[in-house]
Amino acid sequence: MSISSKSISIFLFCVLWAFGPGAAGAQPPARALEDAGGDALGRLCFQCHRASMWSDLRLDRRGWESVLYRMVGRGALWSEEDIKAMAAYLAASAGPQAGKPAK
């Protein structure tokens, strides 16, 4: 557990840095799924990866779902709900139309 708190802090920083502007402000009901996805992302993904491995990736929801299901093949134990929520969040903040993160 020693790495988790530090890792999650860095991860959340990276998520906010990369995708933050779209996630800020008022929270309309349609955003609930995406918010849940953001939470799940912080909880589930960063145990194995730094965000930099995929922060350049730009995909639609189907593409992100495919990425997440590939992690299941590598041992990730995630529910369908978590995967759908994370894919929704990622498609909204790192979809094909999203700008490339500043270097």
Add this chain to the structure above:
Amino acid sequence: MRELVAQYLSQSISRRTFLKGLTAAGVSLAAAESILESLAPAAHAQEARPAAEGIKVFEGTGGACFAEQLMASGVKYVFGNSASEDAQFYEALVDRPKLKYILTPHEGPGAAMAAGYVKASGEPAIVMQAAVVGLMNAMGQMFNAFKEQTPLVFYSYRTDQSGRAGRDGFEEVANQEQIVAPMTKYSWLARRPDRIPETVRRAFKAAWTPPYGPTYCSWHSDFNDEKTRTEIIVQQKVDPHMRVRPDPAEVERAAKLLVEARMPLLNVGDEVYNRKAIGKAVRLAELLGMPVTQARQVFVSFPQTHRLWVGGPPGNRLATLAFPKDPDVVVNVGNKLQHNSPAPIVSRNAKLIDMRIDSASMGNVMTTEVPLVADVALGLDDLIAAVEALMTPSIRQRAATRAQEVERFTGNAKALKALVTKNPEWDASPMLADRVTWEIARFADPDAIVVHEGGSIGLHSFGFDPLGGRELFNYYGAHLGSGVGTAAGVKLARPDRQVICLVGDGSFVFGPTALWNMARLELPVITVVYNNHAYSGPHSRVIEKVAGGRMVQTGHFIHDYLGNPDMNMAYIARGLGVDAEVVASAEQLTAALARARRATVEGKPYLLDVQVGRYGVAWADKPWTPPISIARERTKKV
């Protein structure tokens, strides 16, 4: 002179050395030969004495002595690449059919094949190379053997003969035997022809004394040709039979910690598999209702189908397990615990009981509450007995309750693992690597052996169970090019088991020549190449370090695309005598696997070049390749 005679009669020196010694002392050659002749009755009388059991005196060339000692050391297979200076050894093999020589066309896959045989059979083998030039090719697999603690003996002569050594001659390098020292348990240069068997015995003894590891022996090539008299001794006479029981006091402490633990966790490793102690590990886990995991190793050392198996840690640290999140006691049995990150595999929050024979690697990173230096088969016996002695009805009840909690997790985990098929690209062509794996897992025999050398391939769906079910031979040392050779060696050792080799395209092209051995020796292995025409692992890991950098911005990835032109692994296989085909879809894969099964039933190996997709950041359909064309730079079209 008296001393020389004594040495000769006691068989400490050869006839040649005896003659040399006399002439050096001023005796003429003719007189020396006369003295030698006069000693013949005494020498024969010495020979007439009955040899001690397991020991015989042998006279012959150094090469023949080498062959004799290999047989006495229990060797059945010699893996080698053609070596001019081993002539007398080859000569000796002609009339020693019990010693089978397997010619391998490249030293790397040859050593992988030897290592695969040793790992799968538990029997000794030797792998030979032509001098230091061949050794260099084998050293990659020597590295793997060192990391994986495989007891494989390597030999290569020094091309420089004893009379001209030290002159920077052909194929000569200074201190040849020292080059391998950091990767071997023992490396030695025999100083005289009659010391060849002793050097070989020591190499086998060191390799097979736990903790296992590779060893290396060498000598000047002219020693192979020289006639000598020497002792040949069976290996049992020199093996220390090291089977260590743990300190009873430490066992008591470990048992107390375990029965009092809130949530103990068992982490198993290769020593459990090698000592055939898997059933004992199961017994310990069941006794305590204890969840079981395994940090990365070569073998699967616990049934993945067992209700207490919680899966391997995805980040190779126990903290990355979904369950249990906070074990208070971790008992590691036989896992080397190789670290891939600065964080310790076992958290400092847990008390660690570390049971291993590899005492040198204990306590280096993790703090150890209870060290149990032991042969894990004996150690588990003692620990189980000590735990049983402490079990009370309330402790049994606690263990049962814990087992139910673990089972709830493992039942749920089984359902979550099955979600891999929900991938929206499941039916894509080129295929998802996960789909390929899933189809092969459906196809594989219930007791298939899977040899795995695909860095980016997840091994879901197989349900490995070394207690009579499927087994895994994982790559661990990571010097690439081991997979095909290892699979050939495994099949050689276990001909009645289906052997399937899963290998990435990048790994495959480092060592395909073992396919030729499969064809020649009729080793019916199914090889599946996951061919995405790329090094996808390095692609992702490089981007992790330079996210948003110039490569991502431009799409100019310098290092990872293996297409343009695409490699056709089926052509490579056919060129080496193995029937093969290219597969692009799930439907094609199902039919191709059926053909592969038919081929193997008939005793033939088969290869599938399965086209899989490239996934990850910034892969283009047609990736950029560096614009280097020497043809265009020519001023003369030749």
